[in-house]
Amino acid sequence: MPAVIVEKDRCKGCTLCVNICPENVLAMSKEINSKGYFFPFMQNPEACTGCRHCALICPDVAIQVEVKGKVNQKPSALTEKPFHYCPGCHHGIVHRLVAEAIDALGIGERAVGVAPVGCSVLAYDYFNVDMHEASHGRAPAVATGIKRGRPNLIVFTYQGDGDLASIGIAETIHAANRGEKITVIFINNAIYGMTGGQMAPTTLVGQVATTCPLGRDPNLAGYPIRVSELLKELKTPAYIARVAVYDAKNILQAKQAIKKAFDYQVKGICYSFVEVLSACPTGWGMNPPDASKWLKENMVPYYPLGEFKTPEKGVVKETER
Amino acid sequence: MDFVPSINRLKKPVTILVGHYGSGKTEIAVNIAFYFKQLNKEVTIVDLDLIKPYFRCRLIREDFKARVIRLVAPEGGAFYADLPILLPEARGVLEKSLNSDEKIILDVGGDDLGARVLGSMNDVISESKTDLLFVLNHNRPFAENVDSVIKKIREVEGAAQMKITGFIANSHLMEQTSKDDVISSLEISKEVSKKTSIPILFCAIISQLGDEITQNGGLQFPVLPIERHILPPFIAPPSGFKRPPSVV
Amino acid sequence: MYKEIILAGFGGQGVLLIGKLLAKLGLEMGNEVTWMPAYGPEMRGGTCNCTVVISDKPVGSPMSKHPHGLIALNLPSLDKFEDFVRKDGVIVINTSLINRKVKRNDVKVVEVPANEIAIECGSAKAGNMVALGAFIGATGLSDLEMVKEILSKSLASKPQLIEVNHKALTRGYELAKGV
């Protein structure tokens, strides 16, 4: 019988696993762990089919699933250090997907990550590869410097929406347009998480943030920027995709896209970019399952998912202008 | 040292100086202007250097004024600008040259980039009335070997939409130039000349070398002695000339 | 009257909030107060602490090297601040998350299983109120009604939360008083 193994002290009680489980196997315990969080347990173990949805969605790499004596491995491109992110924050999921891509392609010994200012400012503690801290918005410039100096390295940036689409939009566009052979992972959660929930360039119209307390007004702040659509219009960049990580199917698609993006770089094809729609339960003021639901219902319609440009087919997706 | 045999080789009314960036075009243009004036000619010098804002001939406008040489260059605020300002007067001067004996000297910016300005005015430049001279200094970067020089000549001709009619060999290291420097680099100029069939009109040498060169049998070549006028503030200008107020 | 109090725990445990309540309490009592937070760049999950100074004269330094009181909601907080508490000071520790004893024997120690009590009161998030109640009880800083009143004002926009938080405050207070 399959078994869900919970590393309880890594858990932050976000309940995403309980929510995603198609067979209602999991429930939250009445005990708390060493951090004061409730954690999941198998309330209904015989119903478990070993589908691993819970392990897929866990943002804290706290769940392993044993199926027929085999346990899925934690990626070796992640360190053992627990993430500092809020409960239910999608950063953890994307960290794991990036690390899995690095493992799958066997590039851990030549990967260099660049993490600028934002909630993921401490990413250098989590990725088990050489890492650069960067200033706000400048990750593509720093990555350019690394890649031009050492073209044999596989260089990626990991950036949020304030960083990539506001203060660093020039660096973003020009690195893409120069065709830097780097991979950019863009976390779009429509808010400034780190500084406490201010409006981002990607905040949706009507969405409340601490610097647009009445909701984003397009007459004052313009419409949210669709970065993937913006970049796909450039002639140079090779791969532009938008994915989400709110459910198992999307996580698997995101995993594919991220792996592809790295693979293009390994093959020497220029600039690959993956935008990941992510939830910020704290910044949005919602519990984690509600935040995932809000993302699906509000962000996805405005930010359509899919591959916008691939090196094989060029521009593949038109969206509403 | 007598400059007349050399300067007399410039028979046409219009002299245009092109060449590698930093080859010494401006200083030669200024000297030629002064020599023409010593021969009592009407002289106009046009500062067409749209490329680099420092060490341009407009700097010594006071000296031109004192010697009744007309200087065509931006005035007022634009005097110091690093903007590519092409004066309408430049066209006017050239149009007039088609029917006049006045000596007109055009100091053009470096490389093919600087020579582009000539292409834009080729309707008022008559090839029969113009010496288009390429100033060659082998001691400058990117001018070290024959092939790179010939490549640059072709690029400049393409941008100017005109053929180069002669060379001025100007191999020098400023105050540190020795006679040997001049002689050895003159050989390279001769080789370029042979390969391109463009004649060397004269060899420009820094004037303090003049005596040494004439005393030792000379170069067996027409020589044009050059005084430096456009100088950094810590070098004194030749006597009778004013120190420019600044360097651009 | 001059008291320095450090309140510390994980981000998300409501440390800053009970610090503010304590500062408002000091103000209500007619004192000068300062409230100063110190926390990491991340919203939750990191450690955070704040310092409250209550004084009957204008407050000088808002920092505290040697506090009169410490509320430690988790182990790292106790590890970090225990040694600095003044002799005869008060340390409130949350035994739900702290699995060791206070080493000092020259201070008054109040042990409260704040998370468990909070769950019993009806909200897992009210552990901070249990600890605050215990601190008030242990120090006798003011009477409990005054604290409840301030809390009611602070929660005016979320009246549904008042009752459970009052309950949590009271349980902590009574535990410290040995009721």
Add this chain to the structure above:
Amino acid sequence: MAKKLMKGCEAIGEAAIKAGCRLFFGYPITPQNEIPEYMSARLPQVGGVYVQAESEVSASNMLYGAAGAGCRCFTSSSSPGISLMQEGISYIAGAELPVVFINIMRGGPGLGGILPSQSDYFQATKGGGHGDYRCLVLAPSTVQEAADLVQLAFDLADKYRNPVYVLGDGLIGQMMEPVEFKRTVNPEDLPEKTWASTGAKGRKPNIINSLYLDPEDLEKHNWKLKKKYEEMEKNEKRWEEFNIEENLDVLFVAYGTVARIAKTAIEDLRSKGVTAGLFRPITLYPFPGEALYSVAQKSKKVLVSELSTGQMIEDVRYHLGKDREVAFYGRVGGMVMTPEELVDEALKLLK
């Protein structure tokens, strides 16, 4: 190697290549465009890479990346561009990376003008960006010295893992003089940088970072940096003494082009029977204050001259003490003093 006639800017570019540098990141601004132009032509010839960044902010961050990856790299700009680069410079200082910055100074503040100036002395020597850091600052006064100091700058940057400025006024960049390159470094011969991000093969991951969330750690880091700066102060002070003798009438203190103008003025003053000498700091940080102090004891008067309203003079006054009178003569906005102006000023002072 034979001498070549070069502009200061070109000599700086060639010196970088001769120092084994194969990476340039920059953005055009007058009066230093000859450096990026030269690098864009020369680097491909030697297997190097030239990148024109989208802004100076970006350029300085590209340098941060390349230096973190263990590559010798440099940029050049002029005053307003250097201001934009301060973000990267602060991070580079914080993460302790070796990068060479060339500033061919023009007049400011704001957009100012394109003519020569020395008005970025404070910015270069006192930090410039945010945080408690220092950059080594080398100030050439001839084209030859510009070339020599650029080569030295790369070595010092590596030695101290610290940003190094070569600070030239517009004249140094634009003037042509003969140059000789005394040595050529092959990039392959440079010692390996074990701390760099070169791929974590057979070792623990390296992290290039200036973030210290724990204030105790950040304080430790700052004191560690301070110790390094003290080391630089101990080892790297450089200066030139010109015509220094006992019983000087007047001692000029000047750097860069102004020092050369002062030399011309000194010759002139000597012909007028006035004994004048020059103290020329070559490193502006660390400032050779002790050497200046002992030279100044030999002179009746001290006259500081700068292309600013008075910046280096504050360091001069600091080192000479409150009681010592220090006179000043400056020109700004792109105006450059003539030797005659300095002669007049010295004579006025001695009256």
